[in-house]
Amino acid sequence: MNSKTTDRIATGFFWASGIIIMLLLAWFLIRILGDGLPKLSWHFITGRPEELMAGGGVGPQLFNSFYILFLSLLISSPIGVGAGVYLAIYAKKSRFTDLVRISVEALSSVPSIVFGLFGFLLFVNWAGWKFSIIGGxxxxxxxxLPVLVRVTEEAIRAVPESYWEASLALGSTRWQAIRKVLIPAALPTLITGITLVAGRALGESAILIYTAGLSVSRKTPDFNIFSMGETLSTHLWYIQSEALVPDAKDIAQGSAALLLLVVLVFNLLIGIPSRYLQKKLSGGK
Structure with missing residues (x-):
């Protein structure tokens, strides 16, 4: 088999793979949005849920989804980015740093249900926070954290070494070079990493069932971090498995469509400025 035939076969395989993925994605979107979009209304998006009567909404759950997302990023972003910078710049190659990298990679593959059980033991029981927004x-x-650490380290290492050397040659300290040169150059990749973990957090349910609970506050919005914080994803699970409302199927379909739209819009709102920033930093190429 000559090289041209091999090239045609490989090209056809990759084209077929791409088309199959696109068709699966299109089918998924059409199925979820086709069933759920007719159920969406302003009352459904902003209203309170009902336990026994039909016609409830998901307003508190939608608020809790974004509130928990904001708090989780507020906690994990500084620590994850700081740890990634340390591993990329300050840490010398040793058994300890190798162990840290292996541990980070291992943690990134741990199922979310394990984190949920750990959070239940640590925050709900030991810390005494009970089922709460802050626990979730x-x-x-x-x-x-593991994803942010790895993304930050790789983003910093991907910046050309000449940037770092030129900054130090001009008299910058390490911190000044990191703050004014490396992080701005790696910012598009960092934003992409934060977007990925944010999208994952928005759709997370296993962790929040064990830590944030399956109930909402009586008032909306409730910024009390120790209130119970059922999110849209956990509400979807609850409606499908244990709800007593007669329109549970409609609520589930509407919640699934709303959750999908929220994740798509959130990724677009962050992804488009990130692409623009990347082009600007690369000189418009």
Whole structure:
């Protein structure tokens, strides 16, 4: 078999793989949005849920989803980015740093249900926070940390070494070079990493069932971090498995469509500025 035939076969395989993925994605979107979009209304998106009567909404759950996301990023982003910078710049090659990298990679593959059980033992029981928004956010931040550390380290290492050397040659300290040269150059990749963990946090349910609970506060919005914090994803699970409302199927379909739209819009709102920033930093190429 000559090289041209091999090239055609490989090209056809990759094209077929791409088309199959696109068709699966299109089918998924059409199925979820087709069933759920007719169920969406302003009352459904902003209203309170009902336990026994039909016609409830998901307003508190939608608020809790973004509130827990914000708190989890507030906790995990500084720690994850700081640890990644340390591993990329300050840490010398040793058995300890190798152990840290292996541990980070191992943690990034741990199932979320394990983090949920750990958060239940640590924050709900030992810390005495009970089922709460802060307990859920702290546990989600533990889930996000390994990914943020690895993304930050790789983003910093991907910056051309000449940037670092030129900054130090001009008299910058290490911290000044990191703050004014390396992090701005690696910012598009860092934003992409934060977007990935944010999208994962928005759709997370296993962790929050064990830490944030399956109930919401009586008032909306409730910024009390020790209130119970059922999110849209956990509400979807609850509606499908244990709800007593007669329109549970409609609520589940509407919640699934709303959750999908929220994740898509959130990724677009962050992804588009990130692409623009990347082009600007690369000189518009």
């Amino acid at each position: 956010a702290a546990t989600v931040s533990l889930l996000n």
